[in-house]
Amino acid sequence: MAGDKGIYTKRDDGRKFDEIREMSAEVGIVDSADGSASFNTGHTKAIAVVRGPRTLHPQHMQNPRKGILRVSYGMMPFSVTDRIRPGPNRRSEEISKVTEWALNSVVDLSEYPNTVVDVFIQIPQADAGTRVAGINAAAIALAHAGIPMKEMVSAIGVGKIDKTLVVDLDKYEDSDFHDAEGSTDIPVAITSRTKNISLLQLDGKISVPEFKECVKNAKVACEEILKVQMQALKNIDGGNN
């Protein structure tokens, strides 16, 4: 996959370039919620909690045709080495919005007018790929909450380190690699049945053919992620919700 070599010939943790870090997922982690799940990829941990459908206040924000999906993403202050001040910031607001769009592509709230479904995503420990881990957790939590969805969503960070195409960037690859052609980070979410793109961002420098290859890689990776999401949901026997 590496094309004409480049300087990035080996990953620090010994992974193949198209290999996802070890994943795990759990359903029903917050007892008072309507749906909840965790999704971990390597050292990145995400928690998602769904509450609703419930009445949306203030009333003027209600939509009489369908329910509203509202996503709030945040990193816990101690999730990274440099403490983050608690509360929303520009980064978390933006990620909340693109995550909301990514999930809204599959969620159907037409049966629940005037209500809101809240999705809360929190990151207790971060090592790159927190927004995609958050989407993976949120899709499981929405399913767990019994929310109508045409299909699931799975997400992964793909990209390019120098000349090498990679899947599932860790923190070093995402933020600390600045040599040669540098790092290109592409978070992608793929819908599980129709295999369309529901989230896409890109940050770096990449050729059109390379980008196309990255999207292909993302689709392959998302098949693996979907298996983990599905397994977590099918294992809820004896769970509390």
Added chain:
Amino acid sequence: MKNTRQIVIPGEEIVSGNEFLPGEGAYRDGEAVVAERFGIANISEKHVRVVPVSGAYYPRRGNTIIGTIVDITFNGWLIDFGGAQNAFLPVSEVPRYINRNELRDFLDFGETVIVKVWDVKSRGTDASMKMRGFGKIEGGLILNVGPNKVPRIIGKEGSMVKMIKGATGCSITVGQNGKVWIKGTIEGELATKKIIEFIVENATIAGLTEKVEKFITGLGMKIEEVEAIAEDTDVEEENTEGDKE
């Protein structure tokens, strides 16, 4: 064709073939019938639907629900039953004539009622207590188990509830919104609560009835026949997903 009772996730193909009809929680995509929500796929007579196993309660016409009066309007009461919106009980849907100035005397804030879901509209749920077995309840306690474990607590033709009643001597009413009203002695109520919590935790285990029997004996109780108190306000079972253990 796949097993007729399998857990499916949204977007998963349940069965393929134009002869199958997608029902609740399912949709058609070409030849395939696909799950639209997480739950147990149920195929009977070519009719495919997905029964939720988790998530919030959605009221349906005919459901028996237990809720609390949270507001009083000029012509009725608003009931919080744990759904997305409160249910409305109009003054015309109570079993006797109420003067509009005396609504609070009949049902006051914080009081608990068992009502029937009369209608479900986009603006909200309408409730009624005109039929026998519905009305204000007093005494005992409310246990919240969530809507999805209700069929297991009721059991096949009410067998599970009967068994618990027999053991603890409590009257037990199960609302389809996942609220259970338990009334008896303190010891009886605590035992009932423990047994129901045991059922909730083990809801998906095969041979649940036997396990519950064992659990009851483990609490040092005997299971007795309870025809005597069968006159209690039992939940109507017409809308309950039958327990197919």
Added chain:
Amino acid sequence: MASEKVIPTLQKNRILEYLSEGKRFDSRTPEQYRDLKVEMGVSKNAESSVKISLGKTQVLVGVKLGLATPYPDSPAEGTFMVSAEMHPMASPNYEMGRPGINAIELSRVTDRGIRESGLIDVKKLCIREGEKVWQVFVDIVALNDDGNMFDAASIGALIALGNAKLPKYNEAEDKIEFELTDTPLPLDKDVLSFSMTFHKIGDKIVADVGLEEEAISDFRLTIAMGDNGGEPRITAMQKGKAGVITDSDMETILNLASDTWKEKFPQIKKYAFG
């Protein structure tokens, strides 16, 4: 389940009837705490982190260290700050947006319990007098509120602090290199104190309340107690809600707090300091 702020009258009455018989819905006695569960290592990027469960109440607490310029009135002392997030993730009753009064009170009460006991030796957090000191952050994040966040947060903060290690300070570049050393935070283990919260419900004093009990109580009293030669000594208090405390309430609470302290102190000390 959807938002439920109203506790049914029937439920309230029955809680009171149970208490008058010395019983509770979950089969506890009025003075009994729920099981405490402690899981370390929530975030490897924190100097210390822990998940605390009191029954179904769950909080995450993390300790982070930073560098700061000392306050002019205490140029040789490090600083210490507790923040709490009661995000609507944790309860249908929490509001969106800026930290509400509940989160502010929770963080301030936790802060006082630790600060006033003198647990953290702030003088030893000085790197260069008047120029550079360590800054200790304790962040509390509610995960699921099933009552008594105060005690869960307080216990979590102590255990997180007790297990925290200093990161490496690169003096030449004047920055932190996040690589934990073997040096623990400078703590005075002898003064460790933790909070216990009691509520008045009907005419009974109840420890470690669940959500419904919390909603119907008249007042709460949080007492932090530390060790004074084997005997409990009060280090901080906070009364909450509008009810008033009678002499006999106070007598009961102080006795219960002292007994609870004697029972729980060794366990909490062990979690904090090994």
